[in-house]
Amino acid sequence: MKNVYIYIMCIWLAFLLCAASCAGGGKAWLLADASDTLHYYRNPVLDSGAEPYAFFHDGYYYYTQGCEDQVWIWKTDDLSRLRQAECKMVYKPAPPHSRHHLWAPEIHYIDGKWYIYYTADDGNSDNHRLYVAVSSSPDPMEGDFHYAARLSDDWGIHATTFSVRGRRYLLWSGWMHQRVEHETQGIYIAPMDSPTSLSGGRVLISTPQHVWERQWVSPDGSRLAYPVYVNENPQAFVSGSKVYIYYSASGSWTPYYCVGRLEADIDSDLLDPASWHKHPEPVFMMSERDSVYSVGGMCLVSGAGEDNCWMLYHARSLSNDEPGTRDSRTPRLQHVALDEQGVPQLGHPFRLDTLLRRP
Numbered sequence: 001m002k003n004v005y006i007y008i009m010c011i012w013l014a015f016l017l018c019a020a021s022c023a024g025g026g027k028a029w030l031l032a033d034a035s036d037t038l039h040y041y042r043n044p045v046l047d048s049g050a051e052p053y054a055f056f057h058d059g060y061y062y063y064t065q066g067c068e069d070q071v072w073i074w075k076t077d078d079l080s081r082l083r084q085a086e087c088k089m090v091y092k093p094a095p096p097h098s099r100h101h102l103w104a105p106e107i108h109y110i111d112g113k114w115y116i117y118y119t120a121d122d123g124n125s126d127n128h129r130l131y132v133a134v135s136s137s138p139d140p141m142e143g144d145f146h147y148a149a150r151l152s153d154d155w156g157i158h159a160t161t162f163s164v165r166g167r168r169y170l171l172w173s174g175w176m177h178q179r180v181e182h183e184t185q186g187i188y189i190a191p192m193d194s195p196t197s198l199s200g201g202r203v204l205i206s207t208p209q210h211v212w213e214r215q216w217v218s219p220d221g222s223r224l225a226y227p228v229y230v231n232e233n234p235q236a237f238v239s240g241s242k243v244y245i246y247y248s249a250s251g252s253w254t255p256y257y258c259v260g261r262l263e264a265d266i267d268s269d270l271l272d273p274a275s276w277h278k279h280p281e282p283v284f285m286m287s288e289r290d291s292v293y294s295v296g297g298m299c300l301v302s303g304a305g306e307d308n309c310w311m312l313y314h315a316r317s318l319s320n321d322e323p324g325t326r327d328s329r330t331p332r333l334q335h336v337a338l339d340e341q342g343v344p345q346l347g348h349p350f351r352l353d354t355l356l357r358r359p
Helices: 003-025 079-084
Strands: 053-057 060-064 071-076 086-091 100-110 113-121 129-135 144-152 154-164 165-173 183-194 204-208 230-239 242-249 258-265 293-302 311-316 330-338
Touching: 053 100, 053 258, 053 293, 053 311, 053 330, 060 079, 060 100, 071 100, 071 258, 100 154, 113 144, 113 154, 129 154, 154 183, 154 230, 165 230, 204 258, 204 330, 230 293, 242 293
Parallel strands: 258 293
Antiparallel strands: 053 060, 060 071, 071 086, 100 113, 113 129, 129 144, 154 165, 165 183, 183 204, 230 242, 242 258, 293 311, 311 330
């Protein structure tokens, strides 16, 4: 769920971000020589942006983030150097029903083709639906992406896809009922028979049931017009004998925005809600001591080699943005270690002046 003011400011953000950027768990080490930028970096990895996502393929990361009415891709072999990466606008939806409020685009390489999953509407956010575009080019930085399909008839945002045991699934955040006096977003899963079509109906596997998933009022009293309870931005991570789904919880406009986790056995029926078990506490959350707030919109991406798992997420250095001001979220990067059972250890968010080892 997004505040109305974010819609307006994203237009300004898209211009600033795409112009400026094209120009140009983990462990932290404090150095006597803080000028060692060859081996270390500081967050944020870009000066502005939210809903970061990256896909690793043939030695390169392909990075995307929310950009209001178009999709940009950054190509790099080092996510900590996004400011120096090649970037290009690769897709701008043409159909009127999917031209506005383009949130959380993701790029995926599936069966020899590149796909972009995204959320958009016709100018009315109540009409958000899930869409997918496809490219015929083997290089996503070349050629064009074309509209392929709408994936949902119900309100939905934050689409992502993953496969387990040869079966492909779609994950997203959706409404159980059209909002009236309150709004609730849950996590849905559905089977896919191709990267552009579903083969079954949606199944609800998570709702905001805990207090930490239902925060919608900021400390200064700023709020929406009615209660909004949020589970959104699901991301799948398959490790060992488990399938993990990380998701963002509570209002993104509050400092309490955080990351929760679901898990299921890899051999279980992933379309059965009973297969999924929710961790009772958030697994990644704000650090008031380090001035890191509104932590969420995360994804995990593994590069080449062992011990090469990274987490992208967005956060604020302010407890919340004032209504009518610029969205101050920035994309950030941290290394993630896996424990002996293969469970990602997300740790805590580091303050912006912390030196972190480059990938």
